[in-house]
Amino acid sequence: MRLPTASPRDITSIQNWLHGTGSIASPETDFLSHPHDLANLTGTLDSAVLTIETFIERLAFFLSSPIRKIKRLPESLKPGRHDLTSDPHIFFAGPRLRSFSRAVTSWIAASILLAPVVVLFCVQDAVGRLVTITVAVLFFLSALSTWTKARTIEVVTAGASYAAVLVVFTSASNALRPEYSARLGD
Template identity: 30%
Template sequence: METIASCMPLCGDLESGAVEEAQTRKIEDYRPGYPRYTALLAAHTPYILCRRFSKLRARLLLLKQDRLSVLEERLEEIDQAERSPLFLGKSRCDKNLERISLLSKIESQLADYGTNQFASSTYQMLSLNPAEQRDVESLQNWLDGNGCLAKEESAYLAHCGELVSLAPTRDSAILQLENWVETRLIRLWRNFRKSRFHNMSNDPNVYIHSGQLIQRIAKALLLLLITILLLMPVVVCSIINTTSVRIAIVMVSTISYLLVLSSLTKSRTMELILAGAT
């Protein structure tokens, strides 16, 4: 029985850490359920996705902020009602037990609200790279075909907008080209998934690429594209003698180069400015 007959195949690079185990066990060798699903995730680390829970984090952040605001207002009231100016100017002599207790509570609340715990963890979670739509669709296809995980517990994949990847960051330009090359090879080369490549699954609809063919083709295409964008204007300008046309060619080629650069990479504004100036 085919597992994902009408869905897109799973695609990706086999991680080096799973190569040794992949040579002895297939994904289907694990029992249905979390054992089999986690074996799939371990085979390709970009499949290890999780939710940011941005809405819940924002809610808790607002609550913690409001609690501190209330404590801050209470501290100001205590200071305004203080009858001994010495207590306000010399903390060592402060005998106001209510203020001392309140400051202790504020300190604990700030430790939870500030960089020690909640704020830093929220910052780290929001800094993670968004999950690739390709990886999310692959996991959804696999789950729809196997049905070995409860729908309620696999529903996290439906929150595409807040899914993040825990895998190490890769060059976005190379990654996009690899995905493009892989898709074309799968569609145009019928035996691409059967010959010359190791597959971790017995399911003919599940494919995890482990070779270097895709990486080499993607790098070659990237180098070819960069060479064309950089050298083609030089060749054209050497043929044309009109100054105004040369200026127009330089402008068009620079704009084209920056557009391609911004679409393939996550370039910052200053990096684009430096690239255009160069």
């Protein structure tokens, strides 16, 4: 089978629902104790978006707990969603959560890519720039290999391309500095 394994989040969701509703006899739920035998029939999801989505869901549950009644939490993020079900054991996140998670993932990716550019523009020392490029590429490759299902060759190619862009930016940013331009005029 080439189907991806079921995520721990999905297995926990099913276990919570079964525990809350008690609609299936306990021996019938033994299959959930073998997570490596379970498959995800919906296909693979973007793991970066799924990570952010899970974090936002947990934050929504935290904010909507009886102790912290937050009035500004959007209806689409409130646990229960009585417009879809009256069962308190079922939580529908809705498409807004997925869209917001995609936006947050894009913001994080843009930050990972552009923060080193800002640092490189501010750092004048060649060793500092080399260290910045090294750390930025390592962080970029770590994020890429953690959040995506990219093959090794794709990760290496993306890292080499990103490092090349940063090196070219470093040499191009020297031309924008007034002190460098003054030295060229001498």
